[in-house]
Amino acid sequence: MAVNVAALRSQLETALAGRLPAPFARLPIQAETAPFNIAEIDKLTGGLPHGGLTEISGPCSSGRATLLLSALASRTAQAHVCALVDGRDSFDPHSAAAAGVKLEQLLWVRCRDIDQCLRATDFLLQGGGFGLIALDLSVLPPKTVRYVPLNVWFRFRRAVENTSTILLLLDQESNAGSCASLVLRLGLEPPRWSASQTQPTPFPPNPCAHLFDGSQIHVELVRSRLRSAEGGHKVRSLARMNEAGLVANFRTKTKWGDFRKTVSESK
Amino acid sequence: MAFASIYVPDFSIQAVVRAEPALRQQPVALVDGCPPLERVVAINEAAARGGLDLGMTKSQAIQFRSIAIRLRSRVQEEAAHAALLDLGWSVSPRVEDTAPDSIVVDLTGLASLFGSEETIAPLLARRASDLGLSVHVAISSNLEVALHAARGFPGITVIPPGEESRRLGALPVQVFSPPAEMIEILERWGVRTCEALAKLPVLELSERLGQQGLQLRQCARGASLRSMILAEPKLCFEEEMALEYAVEELEPLAFLLARLLDQLCARLSARSLSACAIRLRFELDNSSENESAPPLNPHVGGREVKIYEKRFTLPVPMRDSKMLLRLLRLHLQSDSPHAPIVRIFLAADPAAPRVRQEGLFLPSAPDPEKLELTIARLANLVGNSHVGSPRLIDSHRPDAFEMSRFIPLHNAPETRQKNIDVPGDRETIAAFRVFRPAPRAKVTLREGRPVHISFPNMHGKVAAASGPWRTSGEWWREDAWHREEWDVEIDRPSLSSANTIENSSSVEAQRGIYRIYYDTLLQAWFVAGMYD
Numbered sequence: 198m199a200v201n202v203a204a205l206r207s208q209l210e211t212a213l214a215g216r217l218p219a220p221f222a223r224l225p226i227q228a229e230t231a232p233f234n235i236a237e238i239d240k241l242t243g244g245l246p247h248g249g250l251t252e253i254s255g256p257c258s259s260g261r262a263t264l265l266l267s268a269l270a271s272r273t274a275q276a277h278v279c280a281l282v283d284g285r286d287s288f289d290p291h292s293a294a295a296a297g298v299k300l301e302q303l304l305w306v307r308c309r310d311i312d313q314c315l316r317a318t319d320f321l322l323q324g325g326g327f328g329l330i331a332l333d334l335s336v337l338p339p340k341t342v343r344y345v346p347l348n349v350w351f352r353f354r355r356a357v358e359n360t361s362t363i364l365l366l367l368d369q370e371s372n373a374g375s376c377a378s379l380v381l382r383l384g385l386e387p388p389r390w391s392a393s394q395t396q397p398t399p400f401p402p403n404p405c406a407h408l409f410d411g412s413q414i415h416v417e418l419v420r421s422r423l424r425s426a427e428g429g430h431k432v433r434s435l436a437r438m439n440e441a442g443l444v445a446n447f448r449t450k451t452k453w454g455d456f457r458k459t460v461s462e463s464k
Numbered sequence: 465m466a467f468a469s470i471y472v473p474d475f476s477i478q479a480v481v482r483a484e485p486a487l488r489q490q491p492v493a494l495v496d497g498c499p500p501l502e503r504v505v506a507i508n509e510a511a512a513r514g515g516l517d518l519g520m521t522k523s524q525a526i527q528f529r530s531i532a533i534r535l536r537s538r539v540q541e542e543a544a545h546a547a548l549l550d551l552g553w554s555v556s557p558r559v560e561d562t563a564p565d566s567i568v569v570d571l572t573g574l575a576s577l578f579g580s581e582e583t584i585a586p587l588l589a590r591r592a593s594d595l596g597l598s599v600h601v602a603i604s605s606n607l608e609v610a611l612h613a614a615r616g617f618p619g620i621t622v623i624p625p626g627e628e629s630r631r632l633g634a635l636p637v638q639v640f641s642p643p644a645e646m647i648e649i650l651e652r653w654g655v656r657t658c659e660a661l662a663k664l665p666v667l668e669l670s671e672r673l674g675q676q677g678l679q680l681r682q683c684a685r686g687a688s689l690r691s692m693i694l695a696e697p698k699l700c701f702e703e704e705m706a707l708e709y710a711v712e713e714l715e716p717l718a719f720l721l722a723r724l725l726d727q728l729c730a731r732l733s734a735r736s737l738s739a740c741a742i743r744l745r746f747e748l749d750n751s752s753e754n755e756s757a758p759p760l761n762p763h764v765g766g767r768e769v770k771i772y773e774k775r776f777t778l779p780v781p782m783r784d785s786k787m788l789l790r791l792l793r794l795h796l797q798s799d800s801p802h803a804p805i806v807r808i809f810l811a812a813d814p815a816a817p818r819v820r821q822e823g824l825f826l827p828s829a830p831d832p833e834k835l836e837l838t839i840a841r842l843a844n845l846v847g848n849s850h851v852g853s854p855r856l857i858d859s860h861r862p863d864a865f866e867m868s869r870f871i872p873l874h875n876a877p878e879t880r881q882k883n884i885d886v887p888g889d890r891e892t893i894a895a896f897r898v899f900r901p902a903p904r905a906k907v908t909l910r911e912g913r914p915v916h917i918s919f920p921n922m923h924g925k926v927a928a929a930s931g932p933w934r935t936s937g938e939w940w941r942e943d944a945w946h947r948e949e950w951d952v953e954i955d956r957p958s959l960s961s962a963n964t965i966e967n968s969s970s971v972e973a974q975r976g977i978y979r980i981y982y983d984t985l986l987q988a989w990f991v992a993g994m995y996d
Contacts, residue, residue: 235892258976262895262996278829278872287897289993290854290865296893300854304870306842307850317842324838326830335996336897361828388953388977390928407930409951409977411894412995449894451995 228378228423231329231363233264234271237447238416242379243423245329245363249378250354252366254335259383260414261335261367262292263449268329268365270297277328280304282317285336295452311341315349322356322364330357331365339369350376371419380420386413386446411450418443466571466581467607467692470588471600471614472548475565476506479544480534482596483705483723487532495522496536505536539704546700547595547731553697554591554734555584560607561695566614568607570692585620595730604628608688615639628686633659640683646673658684701739702811703727710749710804714796717805722789724810729785732812738781740815742788746772747807772801779871780832781815787833794840798848820874829872839870860937861945862992863898894995896979902990905980914950917980919991927955932982947981949992954978 206221213220230244245251245268255261265281270293272279279302281288286307290300306321308314314332321330334342350366350373357364366373371380391408472478476494481487491511495502502522511531525533545564552559555578558570571584578584585601592599602613604623609632613621616635623631635658637650649672655661661684669677682688703724711717732738748770776795782788818832830838842851852867905919914926931950938944954976977995982988 256976258994258996260894260996262897263892266895267892275827276874277827278835286850286900287993288854289863289896289898290856291863292893292896293854294856296895300856302872303853304839304872305852305854305867306846308846313846316845320838320841320845324830324834326828326834328827385976388928390930390953407928409928409930409953409995411891412977448891450891451894454891 229361230423231268231275232271234267235264235447237445238264238267238381241416241418241443241445242381242421245365246378246423247361247363248357248359249422250350250357250364250366250373250376251379251381252368252371252373252377253381253383254368254371255383256369256385258412259385260412260416260447260449261383262289262333263296263414264381264383265331265333265365265367266293266296266298268363269293269303269331270299272329272363273297273299273302275328276302278302278304278326279329280306280321280327280331282306282308282314282321282330282332284308284311284314284332284334287336288333292452311337311345315345318353318364319356322353322362325360325362327362329363329365331367333367335367335369337368342368342372343370345372347374347376350374354378375420377420378422380418382417382419384415384417386415388412408453409451410454411448413446413448416445416447418445466603466605467610468569468571468581468584468588468601468603469562469607469610469614470548470551470567470569470592471602471611472544472565472592472597473600473618474506474508475544476536476541477508478597479541480537482544482547482727483537483540484534485596485723487534491516491528491531493525493528493531493533494536495525495533502535535708537706539706543703543727544597546698546702547597547727547734548592548599549695549698550731550734551588551592551595551597554736555588557697558692559695559697560692562611566611567695568611568692571603581622585622589620591734595734596727604686606686606688607690607692608683609686612639612683629662629684632684632686633657633662637661637680637684640680642676642680646676646680649673699735699737699814700811701728701731701737701814702809704810705808707806707808710806712804714793714800717796717808718789718793720808721792721810722785724808725785725788725792728810728812729783729788732783732814735814736817737814738783738817739788739812740778740781741813742776742778742792743809743811743813744772744774744776744792745809746801746805747809748772748801748803749806770803772803772805774799779836779869780818782833782836783817784833787837790837791840794837794844798844823874826874829874835870835872860935862935862947863900896993897996898993899991902981902992905989905991907980907982907989914952914980917952917954917978917989922954924954926952928953944985946984948984949979949981951995952978952980 210220229247231247232239232244253261253264269279269281274297281303283305288305294300306317308317311334314334318330318332321327353364354376366377371382389410389412391410477492480494481492491514492508493504493511493516494506496505497503504516504518504520504525507516507518514528514531516525516528516531522533525531541564548567549559549561552567552569556569556571556574560568562568571581574584578587581603585603588601589599600614600618602610602617602621602623604610604613605625606628609623609628612632612635613623616639636656637658638647650661655664661681664681666678666681669681679688705720705724711720750769774795776791839851849867853870854865855868857864857866903919905917907914908916914929916925917923929950929952932948934948936946979992981990981992983990
């Protein structure tokens with residue numbers, strides 16, 4: 198059978214020679230992406246790939262929720278309907294509203310355990326039509342998420358393939374493996390405290406004047422199908438990643454940051 | 465002017481068969497009366513061929529094993545009659561509700577919509593078939609002639625003007641439903657058909673049978689004249705089914721609901737309407753001793769019954785019976801009646817069908833029907849209160865929000881693009897994660913400031929802290945709050961040795977920035993959440 202197919206193929210190639218340069222060559226697919234609305238991340242990744250699984254992993258306070266809210270804000274601003282499967286009911290609507298998420302465009306599913314999360318994601322993928330489906334497992338213990346069979350991620354990837362839906366997975370450790378089109382690893386740099394510039398001690402005389410101002414998030418691009426298509430990358434060490442432009446940093450600020458800036462400028 | 469008469473032969477049987485389509489090709493007999501004196505009150509043609517006769521007792525009828533015996537159902541007859549009226553109103557607003565099994569439709573002015581009378585008659589028969597009824601249709605310029613022709617001739621009959629007397633001539637006089645004694649007299653005279661009746665001399669007939677006889681003769685000649693009595697159009701879509709045996713499980717119940725929904729949707733479709741809400745009412749078996757069953761309702765039908773009642777509002781009008789059935793199933797799975805069901809009532813609140821043109825520049829959105837089904841599935845999985853769209857409440861209470869029903873808007877996307885091309889041009893708002901419920905924490909203070917904190921699966925030194933930020937409110941309520949909040953950076957933490965979080969509801973925490981608070985009312989420390 199294989200011989201027949203090969204023979205047929207060579208016959209067709211001979212017949213089409215001169216008319217088509219490579220009749221069986223796979224044309225590169227121009228993947229559509231949606232922005233995170235964070236310039237550093239968009240420059241690093243090219244955006245969230247449509248019809249693919251994007252995995253964002255990192256420890257606590259490493260900016261995973263910030264990235265999630267930014268992506269949700271970007272998609273809801275474009276009038277897309279989004280869904281959030283919340284692994285431990287930890288989503289903060291006030292933060293989301295401050296980040297620009299249009300809450301009326303967001304379907305929030307508040308789960309209690311990983312089984313509910315996976316089944317809810319299945320239902321949402323079957324329903325179809327969502328611009329972004331986020332599965333937030335980052336507050337669940339890594340051991341629990343590690344036990345999710347790989348075929349689940351494979352099934353999710355197949356479900357969003359050839360659709361315009363973006364499937365976003367947030368966890369503490371990367372679990373989806375090769376099923377993910379884009380994998381980002383986040384890390385927390387030392388946070389910024391307002392008094393730390395003038396007063397290095399962590400316990401200043403007046404702790405009320407010592408405000409948490411924001412933090413700097415370190416982002417590593419672990420895997421990207423888009424980048425691989427462009428030229429590929431197999432670098433592992435941080436130094437080589439830096440050279441290859443596979444890391445980025447972005448700053449976050451607190452909700453009261455703008456207010457404080459305005460007050461200090463008026464003074 | 466033309467009238468179409470629609471007649472449902474074996475109406476009582478068709479009303480039952482409509483709810484049980486499997487009986488359509490079978491011999492069926494209906495019994496009625498007080499047990500054990502039930503008698504056969506209606507039979508279809510197949511049952512008559514099988515030897516069954518009206519008036520037989522139920523025990524006699526049961527001997528005919530191939531014949532399906534059912535109880536006569538007046539609620540199903542009412543539903544079938546409502547469906548018949550819907551059929552009439554689906555083509556014309558001028559409908560006469562002549563009898564439970566007959567209606568007359570005024571066809572004046574319908575030619576431009578549906579074509580000639582020869583086209584309208586099969587259309588009516590087809591629509592009746594969609595509603596689960598097999599009908600006779602007769603069209604004539606005389607209302608009474610149409611009515612009698614429909615009763616007398618099977619299938620479709622179109623009587624051109626001037627041929628009324630000739631066409632009615634072959635019909636037996638019984639088609640006018642005269643009194644029994646008059647039939648007997650006519651039988652003695654040898655008058656059996658309309659043709660013979662029409663030829664009787666007027667004066668002699670009047671002397672012997674009076675005005676009633678003359679009216680009968682007029683009918684037989686196709687010369688009877690009367691005005692149409694219009695029925696007021698109703699938008700009432702209700703179906704009911706009384707069950708011989710109580711249903712306890714969801715599968716057989718779904719089977720019955722599917723039948724009722726099919727009928728409801730067919731009626732809605734006939735009137736070019738959709739349902740914006742479905743009302744469901746179950747009459748439950750009184751003998752059930754289930755504690756979770758609804759309480760007794762003493763005023764239904766003069767007897768004590770348990771009632772389970774629900775109203776399902778649909779986000780968009782829909783009339784897809786399969787979709788509605790799935791929604792009902794999901795709702796019943798999460799909120800079952802907890803008692804056997806003996807009677808099912810289903811009603812649809814009508815609304816204009818959804819007509820929407822998708823915008824060329826609008827992004828694709830979930831199909832509203834599918835979305836509703838997805839939400840129902842999710843609600844079944846995680847609970848109703850855990851699915852929806854968050855809505856912020858105008859309050860200073862921490863984490864104040866409420867869940868609202870998710871109905872996405874179909875707005876145009878924002879055209880204004882923010883300047884985000886330059887890295888470092890703007891900072892992103894740091895997100896916060898809320899721990900629900902807030903875990904208790906042990907906090908060590910030094911000079912009034914937290915220096916060490918421990919809560920489930922985490923403990924560590926406080927590297928930096930900001931606070932206390934005091935908030936309080938709603939002191940007049942039982943759930944008033946009064947707290948002193950701190951933002952703390954916990955450095956060099958260590959996970960507890962007993963890290964068995966899989967089965968615990970607590971949150972596994974690591975190094976990070978947290979918000980803790982001291983609840984002055986409860987005199988305890990809690991972790992509100994973490995910046996992430």
